[in-house]
Amino acid sequence: MPKRKLDPLPFTAFQILLALAGEDLHGYGIMRQVAEQTNGRIRLGPGTLYSSIQTLLEEKLIEEVSPREDAETERRRYYRLTAAGRNLAITEANRLADVLRLARRRKILRGAHV
Amino acid sequence: MFCAWHAEEKYCGVHMSEKLFRLLLHLYRSHFRDASGDEALQLFRDRVRDEKAPSAVLRLWFDLVCDVIVAVPFEYFRPKPALDVEMLQRSSDGAPSLFVLGNAPPSTKALLSGSVVSVLALTVLSFSPVQTRSARHEPSPQLKVPPSHSAWKRRDNSQQLGDKKTTEITATKTRTVAAAERQRVIEAVAANLKKHYSDFTKQIGDIAPGSNLKAAYRAEPLPLQPSAETPGQTAAFTRIEVKPARSTDPQSSRVRVLPNGYLTATSVNVIMLISEGYGVPANPSGRLSTLPSWVYSERYDIEAQASPTAKRMGPSDMFRQVLADRFQLVMRTENKSMSAYALVVAQGGSKLKQAPSSDCIFDTAPEGCHTFVIGFGHPLNARAVDMDDLAHYIENWTDLPVVNRTSLAGVFTVSTEGWRPMRLPPPPPNGAGNVDFTHLQTIDTVLGNLGLKLQKKAATLPVYTVLEIQRP
Numbered sequence: 160m161p162k163r164k165l166d167p168l169p170f171t172a173f174q175i176l177l178a179l180a181g182e183d184l185h186g187y188g189i190m191r192q193v194a195e196q197t198n199g200r201i202r203l204g205p206g207t208l209y210s211s212i213q214t215l216l217e218e219k220l221i222e223e224v225s226p227r228e229d230a231e232t233e234r235r236r237y238y239r240l241t242a243a244g245r246n247l248a249i250t251e252a253n254r255l256a257d258v259l260r261l262a263r264r265r266k267i268l269r270g271a272h273v
Numbered sequence: 274m275f276c277a278w279h280a281e282e283k284y285c286g287v288h289m290s291e292k293l294f295r296l297l298l299h300l301y302r303s304h305f306r307d308a309s310g311d312e313a314l315q316l317f318r319d320r321v322r323d324e325k326a327p328s329a330v331l332r333l334w335f336d337l338v339c340d341v342i343v344a345v346p347f348e349y350f351r352p353k354p355a356l357d358v359e360m361l362q363r364s365s366d367g368a369p370s371l372f373v374l375g376n377a378p379p380s381t382k383a384l385l386s387g388s389v390v391s392v393l394a395l396t397v398l399s400f401s402p403v404q405t406r407s408a409r410h411e412p413s414p415q416l417k418v419p420p421s422h423s424a425w426k427r428r429d430n431s432q433q434l435g436d437k438k439t440t441e442i443t444a445t446k447t448r449t450v451a452a453a454e455r456q457r458v459i460e461a462v463a464a465n466l467k468k469h470y471s472d473f474t475k476q477i478g479d480i481a482p483g484s485n486l487k488a489a490y491r492a493e494p495l496p497l498q499p500s501a502e503t504p505g506q507t508a509a510f511t512r513i514e515v516k517p518a519r520s521t522d523p524q525s526s527r528v529r530v531l532p533n534g535y536l537t538a539t540s541v542n543v544i545m546l547i548s549e550g551y552g553v554p555a556n557p558s559g560r561l562s563t564l565p566s567w568v569y570s571e572r573y574d575i576e577a578q579a580s581p582t583a584k585r586m587g588p589s590d591m592f593r594q595v596l597a598d599r600f601q602l603v604m605r606t607e608n609k610s611m612s613a614y615a616l617v618v619a620q621g622g623s624k625l626k627q628a629p630s631s632d633c634i635f636d637t638a639p640e641g642c643h644t645f646v647i648g649f650g651h652p653l654n655a656r657a658v659d660m661d662d663l664a665h666y667i668e669n670w671t672d673l674p675v676v677n678r679t680s681l682a683g684v685f686t687v688s689t690e691g692w693r694p695m696r697l698p699p700p701p702p703n704g705a706g707n708v709d710f711t712h713l714q715t716i717d718t719v720l721g722n723l724g725l726k727l728q729k730k731a732a733t734l735p736v737y738t739v740l741e742i743q744r745p
Contacts, residue, residue, distance in 0.1 A: 167519040186312050187319040202332075204340020205313035206301060210348055213308060236312060254525060254539065257638065261524060264639060264646075 165218055168251050171211050174201065176220065176240060176248040183224050185235040186212065212238065220244035290321060297337065300345050509591075511580045515599045515745040518572035526572070530588040530635040534579025536595070541575065543568040543600060543742070550592030551604070551737055552661075554669040556698035559611075562738040573745070575599075588635040588643075596742075603741040611734060614671060614727040615678040616664045616720075624724035625685040628657035633684055642684065650691015650713045653723070657684040663725075667716060670694035676732055679725065692719045 165172055178184060178192035189212075190203045203211075215221045216238075224239045240248070262268040294317045298310055317337075324333050518540040528538040528545070538546075544564065548555040557563075577595055579586060586594065596602040633642040643662050646654040651670060653663065664677040672695040693713040720726055 166516070187316045190316065202336050204336050204344065205309075205316045206305075206340045206344025206348065208316070209309035209313055210305065210344055213305075235315065254520065257525060257527065260639065 165214060165220070165247075168247065169211070171201075171203065171207060172215060172220075173248065173251050174203075175208075175211055175215060176244050176251075179221060179238060179240040180245065180248060183237045183239045185237050187235075189238070215244065218243075220247055291317065294337065297341055300341055302348050305348050509580060509586060509594050510598070511578050513577040513595060513599055514575065515595075516574045518574050521572050523572075526637065527641075528635070528637045529641070530591060532634060534581070534586070534591075536575065536577040536579070536588075536591050538573070538575040540572045542570070542572050543596070546592045546596055546600075547602075548665075550589050550596060551735075552589065552665060553737060554665075556669040558668070558674070560674060560734065560736050564739055565742065567744065568742065571744070599745045601741055601743040602739065605738040605740055606735050607738070608733050609736045610731060611674065613674040613676055613730060613732040613734060615730045615732070616660060616667075616675055617678050617726060617728055618681065619721060619724050619726040622724055623679075623681060624722065625681070625687065628684045628686040633657050648691060650693070650710055652691040653687045653689040653719060655687050657686060659684050663687070669698070670696060671716065671727075672696045673729070674732070674734055675727065676734065678728075687723060689719045689722060690714060692716045 174193045174197065175189055177196060178189045181192070184192060186205075186208055190208055194202050212221070216223070219241055221238045221244050222241050224237050259268065291314070294314065298306055298313060301310075320333050324330060520540050522540065526540045526542075526545070528536075528541055528549070530536050544555050547553065547561070547564075547568070551561070553561045575595060577591065579591065593602075635641075635643050637644040639646050640656055642657040643659070644655060645651070645658065645662075645666050648654060651666075653666070655662070658666075660677040660679045660681050664675040668675040670692075691710075691713050693710045693715055695716065717726065
């Protein structure tokens with residue numbers, strides 16, 4: 160069975176999927192969204208960002224869409240999460256939630272249950 | 274970087290920065306630059322526009338250098354897209370050469386030439402006096418033996434393309450068996466069956482005593498084996514997907530069976546499926562034959578959807594079906610009389626605490642149903658388990674099989690201390706060595722606190738021998 164490129168799902172790819180879960184974004188928008196959702200800890204460089212985007216496109220987890228009508232006038236490529244991408248993000252989030260539950264059960268992490 | 278964005282570019286810092294970034298871009302492979310170079314440049318411009326403070330500029334260049342260090346090697350290890358390969362050979366002297374077009378459309382000249390050659394070839398073939406054997410539907414004189422059932426079955430699940438092709442070619446050729454040879458093969462098969470399977474009825478009686486089932490000869494041909502199945506699809510399931518686990522961490526293992534017949538398993542090993550499917554301990558026991566090591570070590574992610582039209586299956590039936598369909602499991606079952614422990618209610622009655630069963634589905638998550646939370650000395654900690662679950666679980670460490678004879682219905686919440694195993698399974702490879710359980714209480718004490726006990730009795734239990742099992 161051939162191994163998929165995104166198996167396991169890299170952290171960067173997961174962050175991009177999460178960034179696109181809210182709205183369609185262009186590359187810079189994704190970079191800013193990822194920086195925001197990680198409290199500025201991760202600022203994706205162009206190489207990492209577009210390499211990940213290319214892999215996600217090839218795996219059909221995201222797709223390119225026409226720019227929004229209210230989008231900036233510059234010619235940019237916008238990306239959207241596909242159903243497969245959303246399912247993968249949900250699966251990954253559930254997996255991480257399970258890990259969190261386990262960490263709380265083992266008293267490694269405190270806080271409310273996920 | 275110290276002049277405005279729209280200022281004269283030639284002597285502007287922004288222009289210089291951009292030139293520097295363009296140079297950095299040349300470190301990436303050409304197909305990355307072709308596919309994403311413009312966007313990468315746009316992203317750089319956006320950041321330069323938005324991050325003008327000196328500290329932000331320093332941060333920008335720090336990010337870019339780090340990105341180059343991380344992403345460039347990754348890009349070089351990344352496989353190229355299917356058609357985006359370099360030209361294989363260029364013609365320098367006018368001789369024909371072979372190269373891949375990539376995304377470029379074929380030229381008009383090439384299309385016209387191809388059309389003319391195709392029309393000429395078709396014309397020549399149409400007027401050819403030679404006809405192929407297949408065109409006249411003549412049978413081949415070569416003897417063709419129909420493929421065995423297992424060969425057909427494997428065809429759907431083989432991962433190797435070569436195997437698939439071979440099997441399919443064999444299957445296609447079977448249509449042309451000469452009548453005499455066909456009769457000879459049928460007679461040989463009948464004689465073989467008669468010789469080796471004369472005691473069918475006796476075997477059925479052994480497996481299901483008192484069922485009055487008999488094997489009988491049937492003159493009419495039996496219905497054909499289902500042949501319309503596609504990989505990942507059986508009559509019981511509309512879809513079965515088995516993939517190597519994304520995470521091989523045993524702690525991320527989880528199996529769920531939803532009421533709508535959706536089975537999902539994450540990072541599960543095959544022994545767990547066998548254990549739950551056949552009600553045998555996951556630890557080695559006398560009730561299950563020796564298995565290959567990969568059954569314990571390799572983990573898979575599985576998704577299966579039961580067919581809405583199929584008869585409703587319980588979790589164990591679903592696990593068996595997945596094992597048979599995707600792991601080619603062939604199991605021989607024999608009922609044997611043996612000593613066992615009967616799990617019964619102790620004098621004074623059960624002290625078990627009934628659990629709410631409204632949302633009780635098969636779920637091996639720590640807070641799920643029909644599962645125990647792992648802990649030192651395998652304490653009996655579970656949110657909602659029935660007595661079959663309890664017997665099945667403790668059998669992993671008892672010296673005899675355990676059968677539920679409590680007659681207690683419903684699911685219960687249990688929480689006990691760990692207990693001293695009656696037997697120790699073989700330690701896992703690279704395990705932490707021997708663990709001292711001697712200070713723990715016995716299973717009799719633990720069960721006694723729940724109002725239960727084990728009674729040694731003779732019982733007839735199924736013993737399973739794995740005849741065949743394969744990786745998916």
